[in-house]
Every structure is written in structure tokens, then in C-alpha cells.
Amino acid sequence: MKSYQEMSKEELLQEKESLKAAYKEYQKMDLSLNMARGKPAVEQLDMVMDILDVLDSKSEMVAENGIDVRNYGEMDGIPEAKKLMADMMGTKAENVLVFGNASLTIMYDTVSRSMTHGVCGSTPWCHLDKIKFLCPVPGYDRHFAITEHFGIEMINIPMTEDGPDMDMVEQYVNNDPSVKGIWCVPKYSNPQGYVYSDETVKRFAALKPAAEDFRIFWDNSYVVHHLYEDRQAELLDIISECEKAGNPDIVYEFASTSKVTFAGAGIAAMASSKKNLDFIRKSMTIQTIGYDKVNQYRHIKYFKDLDGIKAKMKQHADILRPKFEMVDEILTKELEGLGIGTWTKPLGGYFITFETLEGCATSVVKKAKEAGVVLTGAGAPFPYGTDPRDFVIRIAPSYPTLEELRQAAEVFVLCVKLASVEKLLEA
Amino acid sequence: MKSYQEMSKEELLQEKESLKAAYKEYQKMDLSLNMARGKPAVEQLDMVMDILDVLDSKSEMVAENGIDVRNYGEMDGIPEAKKLMADMMGTKAENVLVFGNASLTIMYDTVSRSMTHGVCGSTPWCHLDKIKFLCPVPGYDRHFAITEHFGIEMINIPMTEDGPDMDMVEQYVNNDPSVKGIWCVPKYSNPQGYVYSDETVKRFAALKPAAEDFRIFWDNSYVVHHLYEDRQAELLDIISECEKAGNPDIVYEFASTSKVTFAGAGIAAMASSKKNLDFIRKSMTIQTIGYDKVNQYRHIKYFKDLDGIKAKMKQHADILRPKFEMVDEILTKELEGLGIGTWTKPLGGYFITFETLEGCATSVVKKAKEAGVVLTGAGAPFPYGTDPRDFVIRIAPSYPTLEELRQAAEVFVLCVKLASVEKLLEA
Numbered sequence: 001m002k003s004y005q006e007m008s009k010e011e012l013l014q015e016k017e018s019l020k021a022a023y024k025e026y027q028k029m030d031l032s033l034n035m036a037r038g039k040p041a042v043e044q045l046d047m048v049m050d051i052l053d054v055l056d057s058k059s060e061m062v063a064e065n066g067i068d069v070r071n072y073g074e075m076d077g078i079p080e081a082k083k084l085m086a087d088m089m090g091t092k093a094e095n096v097l098v099f100g101n102a103s104l105t106i107m108y109d110t111v112s113r114s115m116t117h118g119v120c121g122s123t124p125w126c127h128l129d130k131i132k133f134l135c136p137v138p139g140y141d142r143h144f145a146i147t148e149h150f151g152i153e154m155i156n157i158p159m160t161e162d163g164p165d166m167d168m169v170e171q172y173v174n175n176d177p178s179v180k181g182i183w184c185v186p187k188y189s190n191p192q193g194y195v196y197s198d199e200t201v202k203r204f205a206a207l208k209p210a211a212e213d214f215r216i217f218w219d220n221s222y223v224v225h226h227l228y229e230d231r232q233a234e235l236l237d238i239i240s241e242c243e244k245a246g247n248p249d250i251v252y253e254f255a256s257t258s259k260v261t262f263a264g265a266g267i268a269a270m271a272s273s274k275k276n277l278d279f280i281r282k283s284m285t286i287q288t289i290g291y292d293k294v295n296q297y298r299h300i301k302y303f304k305d306l307d308g309i310k311a312k313m314k315q316h317a318d319i320l321r322p323k324f325e326m327v328d329e330i331l332t333k334e335l336e337g338l339g340i341g342t343w344t345k346p347l348g349g350y351f352i353t354f355e356t357l358e359g360c361a362t363s364v365v366k367k368a369k370e371a372g373v374v375l376t377g378a379g380a381p382f383p384y385g386t387d388p389r390d391f392v393i394r395i396a397p398s399y400p401t402l403e404e405l406r407q408a409a410e411v412f413v414l415c416v417k418l419a420s421v422e423k424l425l426e427a
Numbered sequence: 428m429k430s431y432q433e434m435s436k437e438e439l440l441q442e443k444e445s446l447k448a449a450y451k452e453y454q455k456m457d458l459s460l461n462m463a464r465g466k467p468a469v470e471q472l473d474m475v476m477d478i479l480d481v482l483d484s485k486s487e488m489v490a491e492n493g494i495d496v497r498n499y500g501e502m503d504g505i506p507e508a509k510k511l512m513a514d515m516m517g518t519k520a521e522n523v524l525v526f527g528n529a530s531l532t533i534m535y536d537t538v539s540r541s542m543t544h545g546v547c548g549s550t551p552w553c554h555l556d557k558i559k560f561l562c563p564v565p566g567y568d569r570h571f572a573i574t575e576h577f578g579i580e581m582i583n584i585p586m587t588e589d590g591p592d593m594d595m596v597e598q599y600v601n602n603d604p605s606v607k608g609i610w611c612v613p614k615y616s617n618p619q620g621y622v623y624s625d626e627t628v629k630r631f632a633a634l635k636p637a638a639e640d641f642r643i644f645w646d647n648s649y650v651v652h653h654l655y656e657d658r659q660a661e662l663l664d665i666i667s668e669c670e671k672a673g674n675p676d677i678v679y680e681f682a683s684t685s686k687v688t689f690a691g692a693g694i695a696a697m698a699s700s701k702k703n704l705d706f707i708r709k710s711m712t713i714q715t716i717g718y719d720k721v722n723q724y725r726h727i728k729y730f731k732d733l734d735g736i737k738a739k740m741k742q743h744a745d746i747l748r749p750k751f752e753m754v755d756e757i758l759t760k761e762l763e764g765l766g767i768g769t770w771t772k773p774l775g776g777y778f779i780t781f782e783t784l785e786g787c788a789t790s791v792v793k794k795a796k797e798a799g800v801v802l803t804g805a806g807a808p809f810p811y812g813t814d815p816r817d818f819v820i821r822i823a824p825s826y827p828t829l830e831e832l833r834q835a836a837e838v839f840v841l842c843v844k845l846a847s848v849e850k851l852l853e854a
Contacts, residue, residue: 037499045497049484056483057476070472070689072464100527101719108714116542116553116577126543126553142716149713150543262497265721286576287535289569292528292719294692 003339004420016421023371023418026411031372033408038190038350039399040263043319048261048312054301061297069293075284076277077269081296085269087306089220089255090237095271097280100291103256103268107217108146110252110270113283114180115150119213120249120279125150125180134172134182136164138353138381138392140190143183143219147383154383157182159192163200170207177210181217187235188222191381191394192353193346195233205241207250215276216251222349223255224313227321231347239271248273257299259316259350260309267296320350323397327352327409334413340420343395352395353381360419361390367415373408430766431847439848446845450798453838458799460835465617465777466826467690470746475688475739481728488724496720502711503704504696508723512696514733516647516682517664522698524707527718530683530695534644535573537679537697540710541607542577546640547676547706552577552607561599561609563591565780565808565819567617570610570646574810581810584609586619590627597634604637608644614662615649618808618821619780620773622660632668634677642703643678649776650682651740654748658774666698675700684726686743686777687736694719694726747777750824754779754836761840767847770822779822780808787846788817794842800835 007015055061061069063078076082077098086093099106115126125131132153135144139159147154155172157164163186172179184204186196196204204216218238226232242251249272257266270280303309328345331354335341343354356364361378368375376394379385395412397405434442482488488496490505503509504525513520526533545551552558559580562571566586574581582599584591590613599606611631613623623631631643645665653659669678676699684693697707730736755772758781762768770781783791788805795802803821806812822839824832 039499042495042498045488045495049486049488052482052486053484055479057480059476059479061472061476068469068472070691071469072466072685072690102715102717105715112539112543116539124553126551142713145713149710258499262721263499264497264717265719283576286569286572288529288532290529290691292692292722294689295719295722 001337003337004424005339009425012421012425016418016425019414019418019421023367023414026371026414029372031407031411033372033400033404033411034374035396035400035405035408035412036374036376037399038396040259040316041319041399041401044316045262047315047319051261051298051302055294055298061294063293063297069297072289074293075288075290076281077291078293078296078300080300081267082269084300084303084305084309085255085267086271088224088309089253089269089271090223091239091253091271095239095273095277096269097277097284098267098269098291098296100268101265101295102258103219103221103254104142106254106268106270107143107219109287110217111146111150111152113280114213117283119215120275122213128178130178132176132179134164134169134179135383136182136184137383138191138387138394139183140185140219141380143217144383147183152180156383156388159189159194161194163194163196166200166203170203173210173214174208175210179209180211180213181215183217183219185219185221186238187220187233188225188346188349190221190349191351192344193349193351194344195235198236201236201238201241202245204251205238205245205247207247209250214250218251218253220253220255221259224309225259225316225350226313226348227317227324228347229314229317233347249275252276260312261299261302265295267299320398322402323405324352326402326405327395327397330406330409330413335416338417338420341416350396350398352397354393354395354416356391356393356416357420357423358389358391360416360423361387361393363419363422364393364412364415367418368412371411371415373411375412428764430764431851432766436852439852443845443848443852446841446848450794450841450845453798453841456799458834458838460799460827460831460838461801462823462827462832462835462839463801463803464826465823467686467743468746468826468828471743472689474742474746478688478725478729482721482725488721490720490724496724499716501720502715502717503708504718505720505723505727507727508694509696511727511730511732511736512682512694513698515651515736516680516696516698517650518666518680518698522666522700522704523696524704524711525694525696525718525723527695528692528722529685530646530648530681530697531569533681533695533697534570534646536714537644537707538573538577538579540707541640544710546642547702549640555605557605559603559606561591561596561606562810563609563611564810565618565814565821566610567612567646568807570644571810574610583810583815586616586621588621590621590623593627593630597630600637600641601635602637606636607638607640608642610644610646612646612648613665614647614660615652615773615776617648617776618778619771620776620778621771622662625663628663628665628668629672631678632665632672632674634674636677641677645678645680647680647682648686651736652686652743652777653740653775654744654751655774656741656744660774676702679703687739688726688729692722694723747825749829750832751779753829753832754822754824757833757836757840762843765844768843777823777825779824781820781822781843783818783820783843784847784850785816785818787843787850788814788820790846790849791820791839791842794845795839798838798842800838802839
């Protein structure tokens with residue numbers, strides 16, 4: 001097969017005409033498909049409906065420490081919920097606080113608290129002239145939205161298959177005291193599906209931050225979200241690595257059951273050192289009388305333990321895997337050898353990252369939209385929504401049905417081809 | 428009956444001896460009673476256990492606007508939850524956002540947001556030299572804890588049976604641009620059980636704040652928490668009063684179902700003007716992907732509508748009323764005519780306020796504790812935990828059983844007598 005780069009101008013023009021004709025056919029179909037959001041499919045939600053059966057009016061509502069889960073109190077989570085979330089993250093219960101239904105809110109509140117109250121006694125960030133966060137790119141748009149919302153300057157750090165460019169991370173963190181944080185999705189990263197290598201984790205743990213109030217924001221959202229039973233990524237436990245490195249306080253880890261049970265009604269947790277948690281508890285005492293312990297208890301009754309979570313994740317994988325594989329299959333079939341795109345083949349998580357020729361991502365997303373397929377906005381996985389090379393597209397295969405996904409992927413490859421031809425013709 | 432003030436020193440000394448003997452008897456009983464927290468009793472929680480039956484694995488999980496309540500999205504609440512909470516507060520659904528399980532968290536977040544982002548475009552409070560809040564006293568300790576946590580100066584405003592001293596409120600709000608807020612529990616106030624009169628509400632609505640970012644924090648926690656079916660307090664709707672007065676943006680109203688269903692697992696809401704809500708939604712979009720809509724939906728299925736809430740509140744009242752009446756009965760029987768204390772007789776809410784002779788509250792609380800009865804700390808209902816006259820005690824009759832409460836109240840009156848005799852003997 002001839003790559004697009006090898007084609008003559010005439011061949012490209014011909015290709016363009018035939019692509020345009022195919023594109024018009026799709027436009028006529030009046031499609032309404034969505035590959036934009038990392039939402040669980042209806043089938044996945046249906047699969048966990050039995051969580052609604054574990055508590056009823058006859059249930060005992062008492063946690064293992066004797067407290068009534070229906071009443072006020074137990075601000076930082078019932079003990080068995082701490083244990084379960086600790087097991088999920090691969091850390092100890094004493095390192096964990098359990099919050100409400102979303103880890104994003106914990107992250108927001110953590111940044112917000114640092115703005116108004118500093119970090120373990122440091123100057124509140126809102127009283128500092130300049131605050132910076134490192135942002136491995138491409139990354140999770142909602143992380144970047146938080147730092148942007150608080151006026152924090154964001155610095156792009158390139159991602160590799162092993163994690164962020166650690167030379168650059170060390171350079172910034174160890175020398176610039178205005179660098180206060182870094183956003184990480186260490187396992188099955190959003191949107192590439194990369195897993196931080198052991199070396200990367202160890203280098204994170206061994207950072208020597210110039211700022212005493214620097215923290216790693218370790219968003220372990222996909223910690224149990226494997227696609228393949230026999231090829232599960234292993235990630236070192238950042239909490240114990242930081243302890244070993246004599247840096248126990250430099251990391252906050254976050255996780256939730258948002259894509260294990262119901263996306264909107266799970267439980268979320270944070271893990272960190274005693275010093276950090278004690279500081280956070282001081283604000284928590286003021287911010288809340290306690291999060292929803294009934295829902296924590298419901299999750300405990302449903303899963304019993306980590307094995308319960310793993311069993312459920314296997315069922316999720318059985319629904320998700322065919323979708324990831326179908327997208328990969330169509331991309332391979334339609335684009336391999338054309339020299340106009342590469343994509344990741346994640347073993348877990350919720351996303352595939354597609355890289356177009358430079359300067360084509362916006363055009364692909366626009367064309368797809370005009371043919372009825374909504375993709376995550378080009379630029380979204382970058383701070384300020386700006387992809388400097390305009391070449392990254394996040395594909396979210398989870399929500400559509402297989403049949404919808406097939407159509408969406410076919411429209412997508414067509415749009416990639418069309419945008420690429422147009423780009424090459426410009427040159 | 429002779430009041431303590433009328434007694435001679437000799438009589439007082441004699442009284443003291445006999446009180447001490449009785450006190451020692453109680454101490455021997457090794458009591459462990461608690462009248463400190465405004466927690467629903469176990470019986471009240473048992474009464475709403477059937478909320479756990481309304482959803483099960485067979486339930487339809489679709490809100491009236493067609494969205495799946497199990498998945499992400501619908502950040503500011505499902506429409507029927509907005510409607511229900513609006514009906515509860517006596518306002519319109521369009522004025523309401525529904526959040527997580529606790530209104531305290533909404534209040535904290537509202538102050539926190541004002542610190543970092545200002546109010547509808549005003550300068551963030553963290554960049555201002557001085558921020559003040561007015562605090563009607565006695566009031567709710569957790570309100571004061573929020574403002575103290577953010578370094579906001581608190582100014583005591585005396586409460587009357589009709590609400591805060593409005594002359595003083597107007598004086599401050601209309602003249603001092605550093606006054607940015609006031610904490611209010613307008614109905615069955617914490618801890619006195621007073622209800623703001625129509626005139627008070629209208630004067631609030633007609634404030635002409637010197638600060639454009641002044642807001643009334645209207646914590647309507649006890650909006651449906653009547654004790655008597657036939658003597659229910661009416662409170663004017665602050666939202667529409669503010670609209671009528673041409674001041675639509677000066678109030679945030681808060682409410683929750685924390686003491687309607689489960690104290691720790693209810694739903695909470697805020698009501699305000701479109702302008703305020705639009706500004707808040709901007710932060711919400713960053714802070715959360717959405718609160719727990721399954722629990723919102725559960726509450727809708729359980730109550731159906733405001734009548735469902737009212738029916739449930741009647742059952743709560745049937746449990747609470749005898750407790751309030753028993754406390755009042757014992758206080759009356761033991762203290763009437765002695766001139767050493769007065770107390771409120773609320774028609775709703777969760778508290779009774781007892782006023783001792785000046786300078787006796789701390790002593791009463793200490794004595795009660797040493798006899799095994801925990802009361803809310805003296806000073807707690809005041810900013811910075813300081814009751815300038817040391818005379819206010821908050822009594823929370825809800826949690827103990829009737830039998831426990833009888834004993835606790837008997838210990839309490841004994842401690843009041845003893846502390847008063849000691850005080851009078853000092854003079």
C-alpha cells in the first residue's frame with residue numbers, strides 16, 4: 001500500500017474526491033454518535049444494578065466500629081470503607097480518607113484548600129505571586145480545568161510510554177519553588193493508556209522539591225480498570241515508594257469506584273501520609289459533618305473485599321474489551337501503512353489516543369462532527385485547550401454500543417483521511 | 428416559693444449542702460448521657476428505613492428529563508429533585524441547585540469560593556484586607572467555625588424572639604463595605620428555636636449593602652421541622668421578598684433532608700437568584716461531574732412530593748415532641764420561681780436554649796459532665812467559642828431516649844441550682 005506521503009498531487013486529488021463522496025454518504029445518514037466522553041455504557045450500569053439490593057429496610061446499619069451509618073459522624077469514612085479503598089489503591093487503611101461520590105471533587109477541594117490555607121502550614125497559595133503546576137500532555141482536561149480555574153500557570157510536560165519526561169519534571173520540581181504540583185494519571189493514563197514504569201515511579205518518589213508545599217496529584221482512577229485478565233499492568237505503590245525515599249509527604253493519591261459501580265454514585269478516596277491527612281482533617285471537620293456513610297456501607301456490603309471489586313472489573317472488561325478491539329481493528333484496517341496516523345493500544349482505562357499528522361486534529365474533529373460523530377474537542381487534553389501541534393485526538397469507545405461504535409470509527413477514519421489529504425495538498 | 432436571690436446566706440449555704448448531697452448520689456450512678464448533639468434518635472432513623480426499599484435492581488433509573496441517574500452528568504441536580512427541594516423551601520425549581528449529602532458543605536464551599544473567586548465578579552475575598560461576617564448570637568457553632576477557618580472577623584449581633592437585632596444589622600451592612608455576610612437560621616433558630624418575624628424578613632430583603640458582594644447566608648435547616656401540627660411557624664420566603672425589594676441577588680438559601688431521612692445520607696440544596704446560580708455553576712462545572720443522582724432519585728421515589736415530606740415530618744414530631752415537653756416539664760417543675768434560669772419553648776427545630784445567671788454556664792456544663800451528662804460546651808453557640816456573659820446553654824433533647832433524657836434533665840437542673848447557689852454565695 002502506498003502511503004499518502006508517497007502519492008503524487010494528482011493521486012491525492014483523486015483520493016480526495018473519492019473520500020468526499022464517501023463522506024457525503026455518511027452525512028446523508030444523519031448519524032448521531034458520540035465517542036467523546038469516558039462514560040460507562042448502559043450495559044455496564046445494568047450489570048451493577050444489584051448493588052441496590054444489598055441494603056433494604058431490614059438491614060443492620062452498623063459499621064464494624066459500632067457506629068450507626070445512618071446518623072451524623074465518622075467524618076473521614078467508616079473503617080471498612082477505608083480498608084476497601086486502601087486495598088484497591090494498594091496501600092494501608094490508615095493512609096486513607098473516604099469522601100463523597102467523586103474523586104474529582106477531592107482534587108478540586110485539595111487545590112482550593114491549598115489556595116486558602118496552604119499545605120501543612122505553608123503560605124496560602126492565594127498570597128503567592130506565582131503558582132505553577134506541571135501537566136503531562138496529553139492529559140485529563142478536568143485536571144487542567146481545576147488549575148486554570150484557580151489561576152495556576154500550567155506547564156506542558158511531554159508524555160512517553162513510561163510516563164512523563166522525568167528529566168524535565170526533575171528540572172522543574174527540584175529547582176523552581178513556584179512549582180507546587182503535577183497532575184498524574186499513572187495507570188492507563190488518560191488519554192493514552194500508558195502506565196508509569198517502575199523507574200518513573202521511583203524518580204517521582206525521589207524528587208527533591210524546591211517548594212516545601214509541592215505535591216504530586218496521583219489520580220489513580222484506573223487502578224483496577226484492566227481490559228485483559230492475562231495482561232494486567234502493575235504500578236508501584238507511590239505511597240510506600242515515597243516513604244522509602246524519605247519523602248512521605250509529597251504525594252496525594254486519589255481513586256474512586258465511579259467506573260466500578262455507578263459513575264455518578266460511587267465512593268471516592270484519598271491516600272496520603274499521616275501528616276497530610278491530619279492537616280486535611282482539620283479542614284474536613286469544618287467542611288462537613290461527614291460524607292454519605294450509607295453509600296460507603298452499601299459498597300462494602302456489595303463487594304465485601306478487593307476480590308469482589310476484581311470480579312466486577314472482569315465483567316466490565318468483557319463489555320469494554322470488544323469495543324477497544326473494534327476501534328483498533330478499524331483503525332488498523334483503514335489506516336495502516338498510510339502514514340497519516342498512529343494510535344495507542346491500551347491494556348486498560350477508558351481511552352485511546354490517536355495522533356494525526358501535525359495540524360490535522362481540529363479538522364478531523366470538525367469533519368466528524370459535521371458527519372454526526374462527536375469526538376472530544378481537539379486540544380482538550382492540553383492545558384488551556386491548546387494542542388501546540390494540533391495532532392492529538394482522544395477516542396472514548398466505552399459509551400456507544402458496538403454497532404454505533406463501528407459506524408463512528410468508520411466515520412472517524414474517513415475524516416482522518418480527508419483531513420490528511422487536504423493537509424498534504426496544502427503543503 | 429422563694430427565689431434564690433431572696434434567700435439569706437445561711438439559707439443558700441443550707442441549700443448548697445443539700446444540692447451537693449443529691450449531686451453526689453448522681454455521681455455514684457455512673458451515668459453516661461448526652462444532650463449535646465442535634466442528632467436524630469435511632470427511632471427516627473428506623474422510621475425512614477423504608478427509603479432503602481424504593482430502589483432495587485429492577486428499578487427504572489431514568490429521571491423525568493430522560494437522563495440515566497446512574498451515569499455522569501446533570502451537574503446541578505435532576506429536575507424532580509430541584510422541584511422537591513424548591514417546594515420544601517417555598518421557592519421555584521429554577522432557583523435551586525441540588526448538591527451532595529450536606530448543606531454545611533455547600534455553605535463551606537460558598538465561603539471558600541468567595542475567598543478564591545469573589546462573588547459574581549467581585550474581588551476575591553482572600554485579596555481583601557478585612558472581611559467581616561455578622562453572627563446573630565447565640566447561633567450555630569458550625570457556621571462560626573467556617574468563618575473562623577477562613578480568617579473572617581465575626582461580629583456578634585444579639586438575637587431577639589423576632590430574629591437578629593435588625594437596627595444593628597442595617598447599621599453594619601448598609602455602612603461597612605467589609606461586612607460580606609450574615610449567618611441566619613431563620614426558622615426554629617439554632618439554638619433558641621426562634622422564628623424570624625415577617626418584619627425581620629422584609630428588613631433583610633430591603634438591606635442596602637455597602638458591599639456589592641454582601642450575601643445573607645439563610646440556613647433554612649428546620650424549614651419543615653415543626654413539633655406541633657396545629658402550631659406551625661410561618662416564615663416569609665426570603666427569595667421572593669428579595670426580588671420584590673429589588674435585591675434579588677443578596678441571599679443564598681440552604682436546606683437539606685438531613686433530619687428528614689438519614690442524617691448522614693440525605694440530599695442538600697441551595698436556592699438563589701439566576702445571577703448567583705449562574706456564577707456558582709461556573710465553579711461547579713470544575714468542582715464536580717455531578718453529585719449523587721441515585722440518592723436524589725431515591726428521595727424522589729420515597730417522598731413523591733412535599734406532602735410526602737410533611738407526612739414524614741409529622742412522624743418525626745411525634746418522636747421529638749415528648750422529649751421537648753419532658754425537658755420543659757422538668758425545667759418548670761424544678762426551676763420555676765427560683766430566679767436562676769429561663770429557657771425557650773420552641774415550636775420546632777432541634778434545640779432549647781437555657782439561660783443561667785450570668786457567669787454560670789461554664790460551671791453548669793462542667794458539673795453536668797462530672798455527673799455523666801454531656802452538654803454542648805458553654806460558649807459553643809458564640810463566635811470564637813466565647814459567650815461574653817457566660818450564660819447560654821444549648822440543650823439538644825433529640826438523641827437520648829425519653830428515660831435517658833429524664834435523668835439527664837434532672838442532673839441538669841441540679842447542676843443549674845448548684846452553680847447558681849455558688850455564684851450567689853460568691854457575690
